[in-house]
Amino acid sequence: MASVEFLSGNEAVAQAVRLARPRVIAAYPITPQTTVVERLSEIVEAGELDAQFVHVESEHSALALLMGSAAMGARTFTATSSQGLLYMAECLYYASGGRWPLVMMNANRALALPWNIYGDQSDSLALISSGWIQAYAEDAQEALDMIIQAYAVAEDIEVRTPVLVNLDGFVLTHTYEAVSVPDQLEVDRFLPPPDLPEGYPGTFSMSKPQSLAITAGPGDYTVFKYQQHAAVMHSAAVIRSVGEKFHQHFGRGATGLIEGYRSEDAEFILITLGSVSGTVRQAIDELRRQGVAVGMLRLRYLRPFPTEELVEYLYSSTRTRHVQNIGVLEKDISFGHQGSVSLEVKSALYEYASRQGGAAVPVLNFVAGLGGQDISGEDVQNIFLELASSVNAANQSQQTLSAPGFSDVRFLGLEPFREENQHQDAA
Amino acid sequence: MKKPEEVSNPPCHLRPFKRSTSLAIWPNSPQADSGHLAFSNKDWRNMWPQIEWQACNSCSLCLLFCPEGAISWNANRLPIVQEDWCKGCGLCARECPKNLIAMIPQTHR
Structure with missing residues (x-):
């Protein structure tokens, strides 16, 4: 049975991540994202989630580590904000070009200078062309729902593209509201473990070594980029169908973009x-x-x-x-x-x-x-x-x-x- | 004695990147099975390590130091260089304790 809990936007995201059962979480703290990974570290520590929680030395490392984890077929999670997202920028393009199905939360926050830790949308909008699917939540309930759906969208065999779920810094990340938190069994039924199709990252193993992130020359590069574009275009239909499936399972949520x-x-x-x-x-x-x-x-x-x-x-x-x-x-x-x-x-x-x-x-x-x-x-x-x-x-x-x-x-x-x-x- | 050209532990081989005008059989993501080279290095390599086998005692230093893994044993445990993989860097020649490897211009082979 679902339970109604009094949660901040960040805490709702942490609950959604717990329910999605990632195997690896890597994160570097930054206001106003910090409480997401604080809650998740507690959840892992308490044994409520069987995951490796890795404290990395930077956001750049966090995303690089998750690409390696996803290469082994693991479902992953990270979260960041503002300067942290920009510090990751290089890895954002790597992740989308490599077709790693990552899910990341971003707490929308202003960019320096002048230094400012409060909310605005300059960070994620600066990276709108990075090849990630970009979602923007209105409230904590939608944030929870979007995170769970993000895994289904990112891991879809025709999409295989990372998803960035954005929450307005403080206004949404730190304000509390009643949130319906679904039961683990219900989420397991909606979101089975990731499918690992042949030819995509995730099929890497010691017995079948693969070279990931290979080079493509002038002609070939265009074909890879076209494929990436086609996958993101196609993801619109998948976002709608995943939204409809979510609505059937949980009885709530918008289904359109x-x-x-x-x-x-x-x-x-x-x-x-x-x-x-x-x-x-x-x-x-x-x-x-x-x-x-x-x-x-x-x-x-x-x-x-x-x-x-x-x-x-x-x-x-x-x-x-x-x-x-x-x-x-x-x-x-x-x-x-x-x-x-x-x-x-x-x-x-x-x-x-x-x-x-x-x-x-x-x-x-x-x-x-x-x-x-x-x-x-x-x-x-x-x-x-x-x-x-x-x-x-x-x-x-x-x-x-x-x-x-x-x-x-x-x-x-x-x-x-x-x-x-x-x-x-x-x- | 086996034929010296026979490689007992073949290294990775050339497997040209499979191009197609059909997206259906184009690789889904930029990844490929490891141990294959998409392009041969022989067309741009300047130098080539010519190995004098007669005095070789199979110490294996050339094989171990080769940064490309381009050297392997032949059936008689003598070092042979893989045509497609060698970049002509000369590390093997520098490391050979008996100075049996000479770097010669690729065009003089």
């Missing part, structure tokens, strides 16, 4: 990801009471990018209202352009518009929550009101500060600097 909230008849849609979605839901309910047709699309996965699902949500023939304006709310800025998620969304919309003809829906980019900045319900309501007021407005209103240059990026919290900025623009 995108989850909509009151979006079917919304004229103004905010696209976002991670824990801020809870605040967005509340702001939507409040504005709906005032008669503003607002809604949300929550990106649960950024890789593979769910272009088809996004288009279906925004342009479906079953919609009762056309979408007038879209906002993208993210805790990240790709310096010199705009937020990384905004780029993803705009790319998908351009593809749709160029295929269908006609113009894409305008997209405004809201950069908020950098370095742990609070995003209040009022902030989100203001974002929606700006979306609503900027329809057909040549000069869009300045609820938040617009970045200099040809860009629709608005930074939350810079309103007091606005006059100064306008002055500089004029000069």
Whole structure:
């Protein structure tokens, strides 16, 4: 029987990992990831999980060690954050290119400099092209569910690609909520031990030595990279089917790569990801009471990018209202352009518009929550009101500060600097 | 006496990387069974170790020091160099206590 426990996001992840029965865990501590591996070390120490828990000297070593473990067919786990994820960067590409089915949790945290230990999404978004499947949890329950599903997705014979499950630092990793923790038997039924197909890492043995991580020359390299791309594209279907299977087993959880909230008849849609979605839901309910047709699309996965699902949500023939304006709310800025998620969304919309003809829906980019900045319900309501007021407005209103240059990026919290900025623009 | 060309403990062999225009039989990940060389080294090697067998006492130092594992015993326990594996580095020549190995230009063989 499942039990309901009062857990933080990190503790929910630790419980999920315990239930997934990895054989090797390697980790290096970093705020705000530390409590995940603290709990796991206690779980291993108490004999509740039969795993090797390896204290490594760096994040780079942690991931390298897990590739070796996965080569022997072991299920593995590690977790990191921020600078640690960037220190791993080299190994991230190794792991995805080598097709090791690893699962890692990342506590989304700001990047230095200036030094900052609080949450934002700059770390994982910087590594969006590293070949890992990227998931973003909204709450502790989804974090637990996503970790268990991540193993099923990563180990799928047609996918064999590592999965990064992201939790917003502190806001999700350190806040407590009631979480349904499934029974071990139920999880065992859902997630059998890893399948080790011929020709993939995991079939390595003393009697059958293999050379892993081999060289491929100019022509061959492209074929390997194409295969990798095709596997990540294909993983979208596997993520959906694993989600549906999870739903059948445990009776909960979204199954798509995108989850909509009151979006079917919304004229103004905010696209976002991670824990801020809870605040967005509340702001939507409040504005709906005032008669503003607002809604949300929550990106649960950024890789593979769910272009088809996004288009279906925004342009479906079953919609009762056309979408007038879209906002993208993210805790990240790709310096010199705009937020990384905004780029993803705009790319998908351009593809749709160029295929269908006609113009894409305008997209405004809201950069908020950098370095742990609070995003209040009022902030989100203001974002929606700006979306609503900027329809057909040549000069869009300045609820938040617009970045200099040809860009629709608005930074939350810079309103007091606005006059100064306008002055500089004029000069 | 067995024929000297006969290798009693054959080292790894050349097995060209299997290319295909069909993805279905392309390797799933960049890994391969160990002990096989995808490309021969003979086409770019500059030097070649020429071994004088007459005075060899099979001390096995050349075999042990070879960084590529390119040297093995023939049926008479005399060292032979594998054509595809040797890179011509000359370590064997330097280590042979009896100076029986001469590094000669590959083109002069």
